[in-house]
Amino acid sequence: MYTSLTNRREFIKKMAKLSAMAAAASMFPGIIFAEEQEAGIPADAKLDWKKGPCRFCGVGCGILVGTENGKAVAVKGDPKCEVNKGLLCVKGYHQTMCVQARDRLTHALVKKNGRYVKTPIDEALDLVASKMKETIEKHGKDSVAMYTSGQSTIPEGYVASKLMKGAIGTNNLECNARLCMASAVAGFLTTFGTDEPMGCYEDIDHADYFVTWGNNMAEMHPVLFSRMLEQKSTRGAKIIDFATRTSRSSGASDRSILFEPQTDLAVANAICYEIINNNWMNKSFVEKHCNFSKGLTNMGYGTEDKYKFSDKPEKVDFEAYKEFLKDYTPEKVAKYSKVSVKDIKYLAAIYGDPNKKVVSYWCMGVNQHTRGTWMNNLIYNMHLLTGKISQPGNGPFSLTGQPSACGTAREVGTFTHKLPKGVVMNEKHRRLAAKIWKVPYENIPSKPTYHTTEMFRAVDRGDIKFIWTQVTNPLVSLPKTSRYRPGMQKDSCFVVVSDVFPTPTSDVADVILPASWHIEKGGIYGNSERRTQYWDQMVEAPGEATPDAWMTIEIAKRMGFGELFPYTRENHVDEIYNEYRQFHEGVKHGMAPLDVLKKESGVIWPYVDGKSTQWRFNATYDPACDNGEDFHFYGKPDGRAIIWLRPFEPAAESPDDEYPFWLNTGRVVEHWHTGSMTRRIPVLHQAMPAAYVEFHPDDAKKLGVRNGEKIKVSSRRGSCILPASINERGLPTRGQVFVPFFDENMLINDVTLDAFCPISKEPDFKKCAVKVEKA
Numbered sequence: 001m002y003t004s005l006t007n008r009r010e011f012i013k014k015m016a017k018l019s020a021m022a023a024a025a026s027m028f029p030g031i032i033f034a035e036e037q038e039a040g041i042p043a044d045a046k047l048d049w050k051k052g053p054c055r056f057c058g059v060g061c062g063i064l065v066g067t068e069n070g071k072a073v074a075v076k077g078d079p080k081c082e083v084n085k086g087l088l089c090v091k092g093y094h095q096t097m098c099v100q101a102r103d104r105l106t107h108a109l110v111k112k113n114g115r116y117v118k119t120p121i122d123e124a125l126d127l128v129a130s131k132m133k134e135t136i137e138k139h140g141k142d143s144v145a146m147y148t149s150g151q152s153t154i155p156e157g158y159v160a161s162k163l164m165k166g167a168i169g170t171n172n173l174e175c176n177a178r179l180c181m182a183s184a185v186a187g188f189l190t191t192f193g194t195d196e197p198m199g200c201y202e203d204i205d206h207a208d209y210f211v212t213w214g215n216n217m218a219e220m221h222p223v224l225f226s227r228m229l230e231q232k233s234t235r236g237a238k239i240i241d242f243a244t245r246t247s248r249s250s251g252a253s254d255r256s257i258l259f260e261p262q263t264d265l266a267v268a269n270a271i272c273y274e275i276i277n278n279n280w281m282n283k284s285f286v287e288k289h290c291n292f293s294k295g296l297t298n299m300g301y302g303t304e305d306k307y308k309f310s311d312k313p314e315k316v317d318f319e320a321y322k323e324f325l326k327d328y329t330p331e332k333v334a335k336y337s338k339v340s341v342k343d344i345k346y347l348a349a350i351y352g353d354p355n356k357k358v359v360s361y362w363c364m365g366v367n368q369h370t371r372g373t374w375m376n377n378l379i380y381n382m383h384l385l386t387g388k389i390s391q392p393g394n395g396p397f398s399l400t401g402q403p404s405a406c407g408t409a410r411e412v413g414t415f416t417h418k419l420p421k422g423v424v425m426n427e428k429h430r431r432l433a434a435k436i437w438k439v440p441y442e443n444i445p446s447k448p449t450y451h452t453t454e455m456f457r458a459v460d461r462g463d464i465k466f467i468w469t470q471v472t473n474p475l476v477s478l479p480k481t482s483r484y485r486p487g488m489q490k491d492s493c494f495v496v497v498s499d500v501f502p503t504p505t506s507d508v509a510d511v512i513l514p515a516s517w518h519i520e521k522g523g524i525y526g527n528s529e530r531r532t533q534y535w536d537q538m539v540e541a542p543g544e545a546t547p548d549a550w551m552t553i554e555i556a557k558r559m560g561f562g563e564l565f566p567y568t569r570e571n572h573v574d575e576i577y578n579e580y581r582q583f584h585e586g587v588k589h590g591m592a593p594l595d596v597l598k599k600e601s602g603v604i605w606p607y608v609d610g611k612s613t614q615w616r617f618n619a620t621y622d623p624a625c626d627n628g629e630d631f632h633f634y635g636k637p638d639g640r641a642i643i644w645l646r647p648f649e650p651a652a653e654s655p656d657d658e659y660p661f662w663l664n665t666g667r668v669v670e671h672w673h674t675g676s677m678t679r680r681i682p683v684l685h686q687a688m689p690a691a692y693v694e695f696h697p698d699d700a701k702k703l704g705v706r707n708g709e710k711i712k713v714s715s716r717r718g719s720c721i722l723p724a725s726i727n728e729r730g731l732p733t734r735g736q737v738f739v740p741f742f743d744e745n746m747l748i749n750d751v752t753l754d755a756f757c758p759i760s761k762e763p764d765f766k767k768c769a770v771k772v773e774k775a
């Protein structure tokens with residue numbers, strides 16, 4: 001029933017009557033608009049349509065899934081969902097096709113004498129629970145760990161946290177969102193004292209300029225990008241792509257400005273220098289609502305085995321800030337950023353013009369950065385200095401990548417230091433969690449243990465002896481997998497992997513648990529704009545595949561914690577949400593009740609008196625502002641946001657004589673992360689069958705490299721052989737190569753470096769030094 005990609009293109013050509021949105025969509029081939037979706041569905045089909053969020057990215061498009069005889073046979077965009085208004089991208093439209101893959105995990109597999117043996121799920125769960133218990137008895141609570149995901153649903157994250165932190169009493173719970181938006185969180189907390197964006201997608205309808213800071217929205221947030229294109233074609237809004245690589249986003253932008261990797265720190269400071277130097281600063285806003293602070297510098301890159309870091313921020317005055325910025329005149333910065341003085345001044349003038357509304361967007365270029373927290377702070381600086389924040393069309397907007405990075409990883413808090421409300425270090429927060437979870441307060445340890453990279457280092461060292469991964473594929477997605485794969489293969493650690501397909505991670509598992517996929521279970525996600533999205537189970541899961549939350553509950557029961565997990569299999573999503581919601585009552589973070597979530601295509605929090613709060617910290621929109629001022633940054637005790645003095649510091653590893661190229665890694669529109677799902681969707685796999693290494697044509701010429709030629713990319717850590725790509729999807733700057741990480745046959749993370757931002761602990765997948773040679 002799905003239209004093929006070729007039919008689809010034909011169809012696009014034939015489409016004459018286009019809405020403004022569809023017109024924008026048709027400018028970009030990754031987008032599928034409503035009429036076309038309908039055309040893929042036979043007119044006589046009697047389908048039962050159910051709503052939910054898309055399985056894939058953090059945009060959080062609403063989908064409608066059409067089922068017939070218990071099978072999902074069609075997907076279309078939900079026209080009622082404010083996020084996408086009926087639009088979808090290629091991944092969204094074809095998503096349910098992955099469940100038809102022949103190698104779907106339908107039964108538990110237990111490794112016996114080196115071979116996987118099909119095992120009844122109850123027996124496999126018995127084994128997992130007894131191993132976990134035994135390990136705790138022998139080696140203590142901190143010898144067991146769970147590693148989960150920003151793609152876990154809210155109930156899944158919630159029961160994982162309750163089991164690990166509340167019942168067992170260890171903070172060994174992390175998730176892949178550490179690799180993704182930890183720097184965004186640290187940025188929010190350091191600048192505003194409270195997490196998540198203040199604005200919402202409606203900003204797109206009001207902004208005059210969109211500045212993207214090293215991300216590729218045309219491929220990674222395609223439906224939002226098409227909303228921006230719509231504003232470009234209807235209102236003349238402008239898109240400025242500021243990046244280290246020419247991508248599809250650059251091609252569709254009004255201006256593409258390239259910079260040398262890592263130097264975004266310096267350019268942001270130069271923009272602030274210009275804002276102040278030209279008297280573009282919004283003085284009254286800064287005087288009323290901001291403080292200035294500086295923190296530790298030269299704090300290292302976390303590459304040592306056990307890395308400890310604690311910052312001691314120091315308040316400074318405006319004069320000190322002005323003095324600090326003197327190192328960042330456009331002339332000085334142009335020299336090493338390779339951004340011209342003219343372009344720096346052009347960017348500064350956009351932020352500085354009081355009559356223009358600006359939204360900044362960023363994602364992994366800024367977050368996966370050894371100074372990722374600083375880079376987040378610096379983007380806020382530009383908006384705070386000009387007062388362009390928390391108003392329709394004006395604001396810094398940190399994009400999330402995964403469908404529930406906000407809802408689950410950040411709000412439920414599946415990080416070592418987090419609780420559903422607040423952090424483990426805070427006694428009040430521990431007391432609240434203990435009360436709602438009905439566990440003794442003393443159960444919840446007050447010290448964080450391992451962040452992601454350290455967790456896998458602890459597995460490698462033998463300190464963690466049991467690890468359970470859910471909804472993530474770390475042996476493809478971790479940095480420096482050349483170290484962590486052998487670590488996970490050691491006999492010292494019992495490895496449990498829950499997935500829907502076999503992966504390079506399940507290859508090293510002692511037990512593989514078969515999970516139900518998205519529409520085969522109910523769930524709740526939270527997208528980039530604080531929108532909570534509910535869906536019901538739509539089809540049955542195959543074989544003994546089971547919802548992740550239910551498997552966690554079954555383990556908890558088998559470990560003797562049954563009383564704390566009194567949920568029913570049929571209704572556990574609702575029951576868990578009702579319990580979880582108690583953590584977030586009040587004007588600052590109130591969440592919508594279930595009946596509202598069930599009715600609507602997503603609801604933005606804070607949900608107060610039956611209404612969503614679209615712009616936080618602005619008294620006109622946000623009932624939590626209570627200091628009598630027009631703006632109130634209530635995350636900070638004095639209600640003021642912080643403008644940070646954050647210098648430029650070099651990357652952890654830079655090109656040198658032996659390894660002369662930068663390696664940048666990332667994604668393509670067709671594939672989702674490690675490709676486990678999208679490579680099993682025929683149209684997506686055919687459209688992008690294999691990874692590649694992308695060269696600048698000048699570098700390719702110098703090296704005599706031709707398209708398709710096999711190239712060995714090596715670093716100090718490992719190597720990977722890939723076909724060369726020149727003038728195809730994108731174009732790195734000279735001296736840089738780019739490799740997407742979706743292909744498990746070409747593991748580029750064997751090459752990447754596990755250096756991280758010392759504040760957020762998020763690794764820098766975007767920069768390390770490599771050499772390239774013909775293989």
Ligand SMILES: Nc1nc2c(c(=O)[nH]1)N[C@H]1C(S)=C(S)[C@@H](COP(=O)(O)OP(=O)(O)OC[C@H]3O[C@@H](n4cnc5c(=O)[nH]c(N)nc54)[C@H](O)[C@@H]3O)O[C@H]1N2
Pocket residue numbers: 057058091180213214215216217219220221242243244245247260261262263264362363364365366369400401402664665666667668669670671672673766767
């Ligand atoms: N199709 C598709 N969409 C996805 C995903 C997917 O796998 N596939 N994944 C989702 C997830 S989880 C995420 S996190 C997002 C990621 O979304 P993006 O961040 O947009 O994508 P990436 O390809 O990871 O990052 C590429 C960008 O990193 C920038 N970069 C490299 N070095 C630097 C630097 O030093 N500074 C700055 N500022 N930028 C730099 C480059 O300019 C490049 O544009 O995508 C989400 N959407």
Ligand SMILES: Nc1nc2c(c(=O)[nH]1)N[C@H]1C(S)=C(S)[C@@H](COP(=O)(O)OP(=O)(O)OC[C@H]3O[C@@H](n4cnc5c(=O)[nH]c(N)nc54)[C@H](O)[C@@H]3O)O[C@H]1N2
Pocket residue numbers: 149150151176177179180181364368401402470471472473474476477478479498499500501503515516517518548665666667672673674675676677741748749752765
């Ligand atoms: N080189 C490089 N590496 C990177 C990045 C980069 O930019 N460059 N980006 C990093 C970022 S931002 C991210 S977010 C991570 C993502 O890294 P991962 O989370 O490791 O990647 P995914 O492919 O999303 O893994 C999700 C797994 O869950 C499985 N799955 C799907 N649905 C379900 C379900 O309902 N239940 C269960 N149990 N399993 C399910 C899928 O089959 C898949 O194997 O990668 C990081 N790694």
Ligand code: SF4
Pocket residue numbers: 054055056057058059060061084087088089090091092093220221222223224
């Ligand atoms: S833009 Fe993201 S949420 Fe929307 S359809 Fe595409 S993958 Fe799904």
Ligand SMILES: [Mo]
Pocket residue numbers: 179180181401402
């Ligand atoms: Mo991500």
